[in-house]
Amino acid sequence: DVERASRLIQGKGMPLHVRGALLPVLNWLESLPTTALDERPMLWVMYAGALTTAGQTTGVEQKLKAAEAALQGAELDIDTRDILGRIANNRATLAFIQYQTDTAIVQARRALEYLRPDNLPVRNISTWALGAAYLQKGDRTAASRAFIEAISISQTIGHTFVTKLATMGLGRVQETENRLYLAAETYRHALELFGEYPLPSACEAHLGLARICY
Numbered sequence: 001d002v003e004r005a006s007r008l009i010q011g012k013g014m015p016l017h018v019r020g021a022l023l024p025v026l027n028w029l030e031s032l033p034t035t036a037l038d039e040r041p042m043l044w045v046m047y048a049g050a051l052t053t054a055g056q057t058t059g060v061e062q063k064l065k066a067a068e069a070a071l072q073g074a075e076l077d078i079d080t081r082d083i084l085g086r087i088a089n090n091r092a093t094l095a096f097i098q099y100q101t102d103t104a105i106v107q108a109r110r111a112l113e114y115l116r117p118d119n120l121p122v123r124n125i126s127t128w129a130l131g132a133a134y135l136q137k138g139d140r141t142a143a144s145r146a147f148i149e150a151i152s153i154s155q156t157i158g159h160t161f162v163t164k165l166a167t168m169g170l171g172r173v174q175e176t177e178n179r180l181y182l183a184a185e186t187y188r189h190a191l192e193l194f195g196e197y198p199l200p201s202a203c204e205a206h207l208g209l210a211r212i213c214y
Contacts, residue, residue: 022050022053022054025046025050026047026050026051026054029043029046029047029050034066037066037070038066038069038070039070041067041068041070041071041074041083042067042083042086044063044064044066044067044070045063045064045067045083045086045087045090047063048060048061048063048064048067048087048090049086049090051063052090052093052094052097057094057097057098060090060094061091061094064087064090064091067083067087068084068087071083071084078116081114081115081116082114082115082116082119084114085110085111085112085113085114085115085116085119085122085126086111086115086122088107088108088110088111088114088126089107089108089111089115089122089125089126089129091103091107092104092105092107092108092110092111092126092129092130092133093125093129095107095133096129096132096133096136099136101133101136101137102137104129104130104132104133104136105130105133105134105137108126108127108129108130108133109130111123111126111129112126112127112130120153120156120157121157121159123153124150124153124154124157124159124162125162127146127149127150127153128146128147128150128162128165128166128169130142130146131143131144131145131146131147131149131150131166131169132165132169134146135169135172135173140173140176140177143169143173144170144173147166147167147169147170147173148166148170150162150163150165150166151163151166151167151170154166160193161199163193164190164193164194164199164201164202165201167186167189167190167193168186168187168190168201168204168205168208170186171183171186171187171190171205171208172204172208174186175208175211175212180212183208183212184208184209184212187205187206187208187209187212188205188209190202190205191205191206
């Protein structure tokens with residue numbers, strides 16, 4: 001049923017669509033009637049997150065607003081606040097993708113304010129998004145601080161994908177600070193983390209090394 005499937009997809013902190021089951025999750029969410037989504041606002045949030053993960057930005061904000069509408073009148077307890085934090089986390093990621101730097105920073109901070117303290121997987125993503133937004137803005141000190149924190153959290157919980165992203169981000173900071181030997185070492189470490197069959201995002205580390213060699 002919807003409730004059991006929802007728990008399965010959400011998992012223990014890390015949604016199933018982030019763990020490699022994107023298309024089945026999207027297909028299932030698309031099959032649900034609006035009433036079922038409204039009854040469980042978290043499904044709207046998961047829907048938005050799955051679209052973002054698939055590289056689809058159209059309709060994401062609409063689904064986040066639907067989640068907020070479904071939460072109207074709900075008691076602002078720790079669970080409701082956590083959902084609001086997840087909504088902000090999605091908005092931070094979306095804003096970063098769309099180069100809306102200031103919005104990404106505001107939403108990432110809001111996410112970290114509202115998310116449960118023990119919701120480390122989503123807090124980890126928000127921390128990385130904050131660092132990435134600071135890097136876009138040119139605030140290297142704040143970006144470096146956020147990336148180092150994201151690496152620490154992700155290593156603690158075994159969230160290897162964020163470890164890779166934050167490591168590449170840290171390499172970019174070092175590169176822009178002209179610490180080229182250190183940056184090259186960081187980029188190579190990121191590639192080691194990706195392993196023999198890297199994801200497309202590993203290209204950022206290769207590009208960083210290419211710039212340094214050039």
